[in-house]
Each structure stands twice: as C-alpha cells, then as structure tokens.
Amino acid sequence: MPYGSDTERDEQETPLLHRGHEDKVQRAPACCSSRYTLALLSSYGFFVVYSLRVNLSVAMVDMLNSTHQSSINHSGSVCPASTNPPRPRPNHKGVTFPAMYTMWASWAPPLERSRLLTISYIGAQLGTVIALPVSGLICFYLDWTYVFYIFGVVGLVWFVLWAFLVFDSPNTHPRISEQERLYITNSLKNELSTSTRCIPWRAIVTSIPLWAIVVAHFSYNWTFYTLLTLLPTYMNNILGFSIQQNGMLSALPYMGCAVFAFLSGQVADYLRETRHYPTVTVRKAFTIVGMVGPAVFLVAVGYTGCNYILAVAFLTVSSTLGGVSASGFNINHLDIAPSYAGILLGITNTFATIPGMVGPVIARDLTAQNTIEQWQVVFYIAAAINLFGALFYSLFGQGTVQPWAVQASCSHGD
Secondary structure, eight states: OOTTHHHHHHHHHSOGGGSSGGGOOOOOOSTTOHHHHHHHHHHHHHHHHHHHHHHHHHHHHHHHTOGGGGGOOOTTSSSOOOOOOOOOOOOOOSSHHHHHHHHHHHHOOGGGHHHHHHHHHHHHHHHHHHHHHHHHHHHHHSOHHHHHHHHHHHHHHHHHHHHHHOOSSGGGOTTOOHHHHHHHHHHHTTTSOSOOSSOOHHHHHTOHHHHHHHHHHHHHHHHHHIIIIIHHHHHHHTTSOOGGGOHHHHHHHHHHHHHHHHHHHHHHHHHHHTTSSOHHHHHHHHHHHHHHHHHHHHHHHTTOTTOHHHHHHHHHHHHHHHGGGGGTGGGHHHHHOGGGHHHHHHHHHHHHTHHHHHHHHHHHHHTTTOOHHHHHHHHHHHHHHHHHHHHHHHHHOOOSOOGGGTOSSOOTTO
C-alpha cells in the first residue's frame, strides 16, 4: 500500500476517540443534536433536488399533451408488447453534493461519517420514490401546473428551515451544546488542515487514493446509468414492457437502495467504532459488495428472456446492493482529505458523469439490430467495468488522512 499503512494499523489498535488522554472525547447524544439536524435537513434537501428532477419528467408528458404516444407501434419488440409512456430523462448533477461534502468536513465526527452521510443521501432515493407516483397523481386529479406549485412549496419550506437551523461549522452555531461542539471539534482537530487558503493541487491530482475513488466512482456510475437509462429501453425494445408503466415497480429499486444505504452506514460505523476492522477495510469491503453484486445481477437481467417480472426483480436486487457502496468509496473523500472533500468530490464526480454521456451512445451502436444477444454484450461491458473499478479500489484505496491534506502550507509548485 502507499503511505498510510502504519496509520491503518494504529487506527485498528487505537481508534480516534481513544488516542491518548488529551484526545479523549465524550460522545455527544445523537437525539436533538445539531449534527443530526444537519443530516435530516440535508436529506430533505436531496429529496427536493431529486423530486424536482422527477416531477419535471412526469409533468412534461401532460404538459405537452402527447396523446399520440398511445398509438406508438411496438411491433418491433422481441416479446409481446404493452403500452409504453415516455421514459423520464435523468438531468441532475451540480453543486449540491460537493457543497454537502464541504459541510460534513466540519460537522461529521470520523466514527459517525457513514451514519450521517447515508442519512443525507437517502433523501435522493426517497425523492425519486415519492415524486414519481405523486406527480402522476397530481397531474391526473388536478393539473400539471400544480406539480410545480406543490413541490415548489416543499422546496421553500426546506429553504426556511435550512436558513435558520444550519450553520457552517460547530463553532459558528449559536444553539449547539458545548458538549457536542467539543465532541465534533476535538475529534476532527487532527484531520483538518490548519490552512485552506492554499490548495495543494499537485498533491491532489497525483494522489493514488484519490484516483482509486475516481476509478470506482466512474465504474459504479457506468452501471448506475446503464440501469437508469438503458434498462428501460431494453425492457421496451426487447420485452415490450416499460418499467415506467407501474409507479410501484419504478420505485422498488430506489427503495431498496435507500434502505441498504442506511443500513450499511450503521454497520460500517459499528465495525470501525468497535475496532473490529480499520476504516480502509470497511470501505473496501462495502465497495466490493456494492459494485460486484450489481454487476452480477445486471448480467442476469440479460438472461431473463421475456419474463419482465424476473427482470424487474433482478433490477431491484442490483440497485439494492448498489446502496451498500454508500459506505464504501462514496464517502472515502472525507477519510483521506476532509478539508478538501468538496474539491475531491468535484473531481471524482466530473469523471463519473462521463458514463451518462458515453454509455447510451455505445449501447445504441452495439444494439443496432436490437437482439437479446446484443443487449447481453451491453450488460457484460457494464459488469466488467464495475468489476475493474472494485478491483482497482481494493488495491489502491486508503482510509486515513493523507499527509498533503493536513499540511499548513503549500510549496510553490502547488
């Protein structure tokens, strides 16, 4: 392993909250705490972001009044066809995730990171699960304009709560308890850089642990976008059935992912806190489960034949297992460089958007004749990329703060 192997052994023997008399920190209760308030409100925020993404796709159907969709000819599908409403297009990315990583760098005690961040991110899954069927009901019983009114009010409520209850750091929060403030600041005092004015760009872009996250993030998103954008196309063109026909079936993969993401956060922090395994082992184990599992079931989808129920079942299992990676590489930025976690996520997320642009283009080229065998090739490619990402991260991932992330000053070259 690169630098940090000795610190990994030290971490396993003496976790952060028990390192020396001067570093002993009394854990602050979670109930009604400022850090868990931040977790819930950030989850609410991600709920709003993903709700706005989904409701636009649903409302647009009614907005454009595309009545001709009901007469689309499905005779080209391999299996018997059924009616197929248009598929929503994913259109998210932006400042939300990097901003939250920067917030958590100041708010998340190291041994609570998995719990706090997974609570935050289940809001994204819940936003998709809830907004998809609710938007349809609003369009049916009211009007498409009410979709934007109702979800707009939901977003405004979040803004008011965020403005009054959330602050940049524990030291600037006027209502945080002294016990919680000391708990957070003392647990982070050896991990945050003493100066963030000078960003060590050279060290960042040459960091092997960071590139391990980049590769894992890129690989995971290739499968993610395959599931999100290509599988509905496969089910339409091959099976003659669209998963978007049934709101509940559409929600199942996201529900499973949210549940497993939350549970994985609890288990990951438990394993780290009880000194059973060091952080790097936990991150790698959860990454392997969260990437290899989806790869296996994605390949299995290509062998379901005309059984769309089995296809949806495999899709759900694949997405559910993918939720485990929320406690793997997905939050490893905060482990290796909490002071620059937002910057690191911006870098990894930039590479991770490439599959959303490239994947569908490659899939269209590979499925020109629209046969099951051609689609199996698409799924095999996605699975192979996922397996490569899990292997690369397992070899080069790290779980401790890197030296360049805590240095007080930068060299002229940086």
